[in-house]
Amino acid sequence: MTSAPKDALYVLIKSLSKSEKRQFKLYVGRLGVNTDAKFLALFNLLDKMKTYDEKAILDSGIVKKTQLSNLKAHLYKQILVSLRLNPVNQTIRLQIREQLDFATILYQKGLYKQSLKILDKVKGVAIENEEKNIAYEIVELEKIIETQYITRSIPDRADELAIQAKELSAQNVMTSKLSNLSLQLYGMMLKVGYVRNDDDYQEVKTYFESHLPKYQIDELGFREKLWLYKAHLWYSFLVQDFLSCYKYASKWVDLFYENEEMIYLNPVFFLKGNHYLLESLFFVKYSSQFKTTLEKLENILESKQFPKNDNISSLAFLYTNFNKLNLHFLEGTFDKGLYLVKIIEYGIGKHRDRIDEHHIMVFYYKIACLYFGVGDNKKCIFYLKKIINNKNLKMREDLMCFARVLSLVAHYEAGMDYHLEVQLKSTYKFLLKMNELHAVQKEMIKFLRNLGNIYPHELRNEFRKLYDQLKKYENHPYEKRAFLYLDILSWLESHLENKPVGQIIREKAMAVSR
Numbered sequence: 001m002t003s004a005p006k007d008a009l010y011v012l013i014k015s016l017s018k019s020e021k022r023q024f025k026l027y028v029g030r031l032g033v034n035t036d037a038k039f040l041a042l043f044n045l046l047d048k049m050k051t052y053d054e055k056a057i058l059d060s061g062i063v064k065k066t067q068l069s070n071l072k073a074h075l076y077k078q079i080l081v082s083l084r085l086n087p088v089n090q091t092i093r094l095q096i097r098e099q100l101d102f103a104t105i106l107y108q109k110g111l112y113k114q115s116l117k118i119l120d121k122v123k124g125v126a127i128e129n130e131e132k133n134i135a136y137e138i139v140e141l142e143k144i145i146e147t148q149y150i151t152r153s154i155p156d157r158a159d160e161l162a163i164q165a166k167e168l169s170a171q172n173v174m175t176s177k178l179s180n181l182s183l184q185l186y187g188m189m190l191k192v193g194y195v196r197n198d199d200d201y202q203e204v205k206t207y208f209e210s211h212l213p214k215y216q217i218d219e220l221g222f223r224e225k226l227w228l229y230k231a232h233l234w235y236s237f238l239v240q241d242f243l244s245c246y247k248y249a250s251k252w253v254d255l256f257y258e259n260e261e262m263i264y265l266n267p268v269f270f271l272k273g274n275h276y277l278l279e280s281l282f283f284v285k286y287s288s289q290f291k292t293t294l295e296k297l298e299n300i301l302e303s304k305q306f307p308k309n310d311n312i313s314s315l316a317f318l319y320t321n322f323n324k325l326n327l328h329f330l331e332g333t334f335d336k337g338l339y340l341v342k343i344i345e346y347g348i349g350k351h352r353d354r355i356d357e358h359h360i361m362v363f364y365y366k367i368a369c370l371y372f373g374v375g376d377n378k379k380c381i382f383y384l385k386k387i388i389n390n391k392n393l394k395m396r397e398d399l400m401c402f403a404r405v406l407s408l409v410a411h412y413e414a415g416m417d418y419h420l421e422v423q424l425k426s427t428y429k430f431l432l433k434m435n436e437l438h439a440v441q442k443e444m445i446k447f448l449r450n451l452g453n454i455y456p457h458e459l460r461n462e463f464r465k466l467y468d469q470l471k472k473y474e475n476h477p478y479e480k481r482a483f484l485y486l487d488i489l490s491w492l493e494s495h496l497e498n499k500p501v502g503q504i505i506r507e508k509a510m511a512v513s514r
Contacts, residue, residue, distance in 0.1 A: 009072045010052040011353055012079060013043065015310060020086065021047065027082040038062055039075040092265055096126050096134050103141065112145050119145075129265055130223045132175070136168040171221060177213045178227035184211070185234035190358065193399070194240050194481045196438065201239055201477075208235045222259050226252065226269060233276055240481060242283040249277035263300070267307045268315060271297075275319040282326045283484065287509055290330060294323050314354040317347045325366045329487075332505030334373030341367055358399075361387050365403055372406065373502050377414035381407060402482070404430055405441055408448055409491065424449055440482035443469050460496065467492040 016024070028040050041062045049056070057063070063071050084094065099122040106115035119138050126135035143161050188204065195201045212231065220228065229252040236244035252273040256263050263270045274297045281290040300306055301316050321344050328337030344363055348355065368383035387403040404427040411423050428445060447466045454462055470489060473479035483489065487505065494501040 006353070007052040009076050010046055010049070012076065013046050015353065016079075020083065023086055024079060024082040027085065028078065039071055039078060042071055042075055043079075092125070092129050093131060093134070096122055096129070096131055099125075100134065100138060100141070103138075107141065107145055112148065116142065116145055130221060130262070132168050132171050132221075132223065136165065136172055139165045139168060171224065174213060174215065174220070174224050175227055177211070178224060178231055181208070181211045182227055182230040182234055185231060185238060189234055189238055194478075195238055196478055204235065204238050222255065222262060225255055229255065240477065242280055245276070246280040246284055246286075249273060249280045253277050264305060264307060267312055271312070271315050271319055275323065278319075278323045278326065282323075282330060285330060285509075287327070287330045290323075290327060294320075294327065311354060314351040317351055318355060318359060321347065322362070322366070325370065329366075329369065329373070329505075331509050332373070332502045332507075334370055334502045337370050338374065341370070357390070357392060361390060361399060365399060365406075368403070368406060368410075372410055372413075373505075375413075375500065377410040380410040381414065381416075384410065401430070401441070405444060405482075408444070409488070412448055438482070439476075439479050440470060440473050440488070444488070463492055463495045467496065 024043070025040070028037065028043075041060075042057070045057060045060055045062065046052075054068070057068065058065055099118055103115045103118040103122070106112075106118065119142050123135055123138045123142075126132070126138060139161055143165065146157055146161065185204075185208065195204055208231075215224070215228070217225070217228075229248045233245060233248040233252065236242070236248060253270075256266075256270050256273065274293065278290060278293055278297075281287075281293060298320060301320070306312075321340060324340055325337060328334060328340075344367065348360055348363065352360070364383045364386045368380045368387075371377070371379040371383065384403050384407045387400065388407065404423075408423050408427055424445065443466060447462065450462075467489065470492070474483060474489065487501075490504045490508070491501050493499075493504045497504070
């Protein structure tokens, strides 16, 4: 699956709401000379286009080819200035930054006292709202001004600013170390998925322990704790310690509920924390708390106080629908989850510019699992092909591997014997190339390869052998990850007990909840 590169200016214009477009035109028209400006004509033309067409722009006569690049850059900047002035985008971070800019202008005009007054006031706002990077910038500017605007209190003022700068610097260094560690662990997770053997485990463990800075938990602020819990969460995911995932995802979400104002100041982190909490609950199969957490998140998203913008809208779509699918997997209610397919397909189209390819492929895998659960193997194969044929997917090698394994099982269930033989060969080569041929996959491929030599009356016994063989790996520290992607044991049980796979999973879920 390939997608043509899109023009950044065109994408920005198409992302604007009606009110944002209206505000831009009012902003441009604030001076009469701008009403016929070339950049406004270019804006109107791009707004009407269904797809970006540079030839049509040049044919319109608005601009010559040699001037187009500069005109586009100017229009892009003007749109951003207009968006910055929009009250919807006036976050606390932008407001603090604006006040810092005002203070800088006053300082450059030599109005030191006025500048210091603004800086002192906005510094308190920055610290209160955990914007410590900007707070450090403010203190540094205060120090510069104090060296030029001598006051009677300069000795005490110098000590005060020096102490503040030292404290903020230490806090920012701690945050930087923790955020770097969290980002690196997240990168490992996207690239290779969970640890696959003892060597992987030792490598991740050593990296985590050597890069985790020393800290006293009671000395950490909101921001430092947030990155600390993130780092622990990603480490726990990598080593497949899902109870620990639950522990740190809970700490992450609880941190927001204990500092409720931070939910509205950092809505993206709040959303992500809830998503990982739900994912952890899914892995430990705690369905009752999963439902409660999902309902609570949806209620907050629907509240008037919760911030609304394009980015949050895309993330809300992503996380709520991921977890609605997971709830149906937990409860084995695959047929009841089919309504989500159209909603997800529409949402992918609507939010495609803000959702990366990796997350779209995860959606397709989950939809494939949904169809597999209701026995519609051809639809299952259709969605798996979107993953297998995607040449642009550079992340989540484990997702690619298990998409191929599920495809094998779906081809068998669909009775597509010729396709199965072709799939077996390509999957085997792919897994060897990716160094992903583990015990569960070996047993699956061996079973499917030998199907042609098994008489119908022997089939049940072969299913039993495979089930007994795979059951040993259910709680294996490295092999158990195969069962996170495909509940192969429930599939085998459905053949052994002659029941739909959804019924098997529902019975297991009911047994756990008792």
